[in-house]
Amino acid sequence: MRGAAMSLTAASGGFVVLLLTVSVVQGQDGWGVTYTSTKICAFKGSTVDIHCTYTYPPRIKGHNTTVERTFWFTKVQNKEPVDLRTDSDYTGRVQYHCAENSCTLIITDLRESDSAVYKFRFITNQDGGCFIGSPGVTVSVSDLQVQVRRSSEQVELRCHSSCNVADHPSYVWYLNGQKMEEERFSLRVSVNDHNRYSCAVKGHEDHCSPPVYPPVLPSVSVSPSGQIVEGSSVTLTCSSDANPAAKYTWYKENGHQQSQLFIRKSQLVFRSIQPSDSGEYFCVVENNLGMRTSRYIFIDVTYPPKLPSVSVSPSGQIVEGSSVTLTCSTDANPAAKYTWYKENDHKYHSQGPQLVFSSIQSSDSGQYYCAAENNLGMRTSQYIFIGVKYAPVLPSVSVSPSGQIVEGSSVNLTCSSDANPAAKYTWYKENEDSPKASGQIFTITDFRAEHSGNYYCEAQNERGRQNSTLHLTVGTSSPLLGNSAGMMNIIRLTLVVLMLIPLLLLILWTRRKKTPLSSTTEPNDYEETVEMDSPPVYEDVSDLKAVTAAETEDTEEQEDVV
Template sequence: GQDDWGVTYSSTKICALKGATVDMSCTYTYPSRKYGRDAEVKETFWFTKLSAKQPVDLRTDSDYQDRVEYSCSEKSCSLRITDLRESDTVEYKFRFITNQPDGSYTGSPGVTLRVTEPLKLQVHPSHSPTHLTCVSSCYGQTSFIWFKNGEKVPENKWYYSPGVVGHADEYTCAVKGYEKFPSPPVYAPKLPSVSVSPSAEIVEGSSVTLTCSSDANPAAKYTWYKENGDPDLQPLSKEPQLVFSSIQSSDSGEYYCTAENELGRRTSEYIYINACYTNWTVGFVFCFYAPKLPSVSVSPSAEIVEGSSVTLTCSSDANPAANYTWYKKNGDPDLHPLSKEPQLVFSSIQSSDSGEYYCTAENELGRRTSEYIYINVTCE
């Protein structure tokens, strides 16, 4: 009854996310009159530990400095803890002290708080379409909020099927009311970067390592290929690194990697490996490599007038020397070459020749395409 000693907690088990804020509250009762005098509450506080067998007020506990706040009124008191830490996973008890000789009381058992890591977002690629689930180790949290690229999506269940996932799409989830504490995002691999070590001249017989890396969550799996025109390429490695313990000149060529996770797959740009053959007998180092990115130039570089002579030049560093081909961009997939020489010469250029041109450089080890160069022919 109202004249009994007692503490009633609104909830005795609470689960909350690390970094969040939690509230716990209670009501309490005590005899209104004892030993011939009216009872009066002198002190109220929450605690988790004892010091010299006495409860330590959370407001003076260094582990909770600047993180606790009480809100107490007659016969009720609430505790708020901010910036929750995993070490806050303990039992919290409320104690009040009256003006009676034996007039103190602790509500026991108290409130058990469990602080867990932020949400986890799991990807299930075996479902079609891809299935995402929001995983929380807290119980009683059934209403979720989903975000795609920072924008809310109309879904509040613990699972979500996003449909087609774009290269730049990111997904997160949060417990309703805890939007400030979302899960880490999941996303398809970003464009992989490739590197070669050593970065200096590669000599036949030396050790060479190619490394592929991509930002992805879940983590990406990597596969290495050598470009050789075969549509059914066999992977050279299914690791982030492709290692040549003793590289040969026949290993020269273009290499690329793929990064793949449950949400998508990206292919890197090509990396060119030039394995050099060393002939110590004659003291020469012979390096064979695919063409570098061709550079294109136009002469004259000034205004081009109809009827004048104009020369486009394509050049690329390659060994063996590259063969060049010139094309005009016109949307035709079966483009006919305009020239199979390094230079494309217009002896008397016409306004109809205006447009974008590009060249290719090719040898036995690979083929590269230049950037476009725009020719604007003006009338006299």
């Protein structure tokens, strides 16, 4: 491969700046390529023409030289240059205009990616007869831009290009696409002026700069859409159109306090969102031309009920007949529904956060709990014990051992009553001021006749007192409670007497039959015989059970009568 240097020319379409005007590449024996420039600066969207001429020896070793192929390239693959016409990056934008010993490359709709070094290559029929023009032409594609410089409440706009434009050309300004009268290098506007400004080099108005403008009203979105559940990943996105590009800041509204700064990015990401993240959010977008604030977006984090808490009102002691309210509360979103239950009772007692007893009874005592539920889950509270305070009910009394009370035996009197708090028991004997004993059980270890009488048990707590009475008698099988037991003993006594009368009559009749008619016995003697035979009757009577003191006196009167 050979290199040489000689004069060149270049042509360009659109706005093109030729930085160097001559580039000659020449090899030995007449081989060479001549470019019009080593550097070209062109604006984005314009068209550039890169021209060269080339030379070669007309005859080598008796053989005429002919050119078989010419092309331009920027890339080399497998040590072989790639023809721009086959490069996908230039599809539809490259043309060759080649004639004898000259060739022009035309690139339309220039892109910033087209910035590269372009070289020309031609291939001849001679052995080793190919030549590349080095170092080639460096093309820089630049976008005409409006530079923004802010000071206080004003903004200075300057038309700028990275290409060094010679001779201080004039510039044309555009307001919202309409040409302005100003033809100067810079322009001053106000902050938050919601207009669009662009510029162009005069004479090349078809290659206008991109417009600059403050942010438009930002839009905000939530991803994923739909219900936001505690622990899920949620992303808030703020977007706005602005040039220069805007900076983003996310805030959370804190009521009357200053809003809380969250993050200086267009996206606010919650990896595992929590209920405390619920609230109103907004974003602010800003560039040197102005600032805009988005609408508020409400983040409502849903979650299942937390562990419910339960309370009792009024606090303190719960008295039978009073009004009592149990309240269940929990934190949940959506709001929880409440159900009240009593331990070991499968049916619910109330639906709603409150369970109200307008007149609570002792039967309402027990363990209660509430269940809080929404569409995300259910939680149950801890148990709360309701102990209703009430006075003792009428005590029940009993004697042990049951059956006949034998003089000298040990007797236990037992008293029991339902009460809350538990009752205290005191035993009294009728017509005696001082108590006989305290406690549920009163024991008489050596029962004597003087122990007979009425005893009563008094059950007492802070809410009230009740008492019950029983009667004890020596020789009875059980205490006498009321007149019905006495009546039963009288009936039994009467039946025994009626059964003995026929037996006595039979004995008298038998004896009388055996006595001689001449007997001197008087009728009074007969009556004495009867009286002498009557003691067995009294013995039977003494064995009767459950006789009261009054009934005993009646029996003694009957004995006297007999």
